Amino acid sequence: MSSSARKHDVFQAIADPTRREVLRLLAEKERPISEISAHFPISRTAISKHLYILTEAELVSGRKVGREKIYHLQPEPLTELKQWLSFYEQFWNNKLIKLKHLVEDGDERLKIVENNEKYE
Amino acid sequence: MSSSARKHDVFQAIADPTRREVLRLLAEKERPISEISAHFPISRTAISKHLYILTEAELVSGRKVGREKIYHLQPEPLTELKQWLSFYEQFWNNKLIKLKHLVEDGDERLKIVENNEKYE
DNA sequence: TTGACATGAAACCAAAAGGTTATATATAAT
DNA sequence: ATTATATATAACCTTTTGGTTTCATGTCAA
Known part of the structure; x- marks a missing residue:
């Protein structure tokens, strides 16, 4: 997908410090949402939104495993x-x-x- | 000045496409505000605000010359x-x-x- | 000195961003 | 079957962002 077809561009996606920290956590290893949100003082829902934005920028991708959704880093963009x-x-x-x-x-x-x- | 002492960080400063285009224009050569804003469909005041944000991020710097304020790129950050x-x-x-x-x-x-x- | 020009600054506005709580759904465990 | 867990989704709220218009100020030019 071309960068212009992305809904959120990379520049905007990495502008937020929380999202940068999420990327760092996923650089270590893939993790389910609950494990990611445990690292932050904000709600799981808020983290979920950040993951949505990162997904739109194609910087992360998540797959469902049982009732969990496990995200991993996609550094290409x-x-x-x-x-x-x-x-x-x-x-x-x-x-x-x-x-x-x-x-x-x-x-x-x-x-x-x-x-x-x-x-x- | 340390990055934490900056009011606007670099990540946030470059998140906006207009500001990235301003940086590109200033990479070519230094320019007064009016010349910069001539490249955009938005008002001079709006460009002035973008230049303020870029200044806080220390990505640009302006000096007064007569009645003009001439900005130049500061790529260090x-x-x-x-x-x-x-x-x-x-x-x-x-x-x-x-x-x-x-x-x-x-x-x-x-x-x-x-x-x-x-x-x- | 009077007018034109370049910028600064303030007040205002709409939309987006970043967060919340509440509710629904799917899967796992007992 | 029932309950607990993990996530999704929707409604809502507040602050920030990116823009506007209006007015003030300083400088250049006639």
């Missing part, structure tokens, strides 16, 4: 996040960009460098 | 996101984990493999 991030990595790796920002901000340290160069 | 992501990369790289999920899901393809091994 995180590749979309990784791609998005990779675009910005050039900026924090790129010293020239940082220098450009110093110039734009009229940073004092830069003026000192300019003076040093003048008299070296 | 995205390293937090990168760190978070790196934890999950092990999962989509790890074939054993994928196999584990096949077992858990009772995937038919796995049963065929099991049969093949039995009679090889």
Whole structure:
């Protein structure tokens, strides 16, 4: 399924700290809903809603086993996040960009460098 | 500033598509508010609020030049996101984990493999 | 100095998000 | 068969979010 066909996108799904903690718990091992919700101070129903949102983002998937529903992590959609991030990595790796920002901000340290160069 | 001291965290800041587009525009070059908002169908005030949220997350910074306020990208906080992501990369790289999920899901393809091994 | 321009700030609004409680259904255990 | 367990679903509530409009302020240009 394409990312645009997802009802909830990955960015929105991971924005909530509770959902990120749910993902972390499921990264350890698959778990039924009740076991997940035992880790939080909020109701099982609230956790169930979070799992629904994570399911829509295809970050988790649950299967019924007896009367339990066991969820496991599906990390694939995180590749979309990784791609998005990779675009910005050039900026924090790129010293020239940082220098450009110093110039734009009229940073004092830069003026000192300019003076040093003048008299070296 | 530590990430916990930030009023808006990076995850929440990038959750909104408009804010991600603002970041992309500022990745190209620094721009005043009016130029940014010209790219969107919503009001300048709305964009101003998005810039406020991005500023709180320290993803952008603005300086006043005459009557304009010129914003530029500050990508550093995205390293937090990168760190978070790196934890999950092990999962989509790890074939054993994928196999584990096949077992858990009772995937038919796995049963065929099991049969093949039995009679090889 | 007067008007136009760029932004800031406040008041307001509708919808979405994140939570609750109550009720229903399916499965397991006695 | 009856009861307990695990989850699903619906109705509801409060706060936050993303937007609006209106008005104020500071700066540039004529």
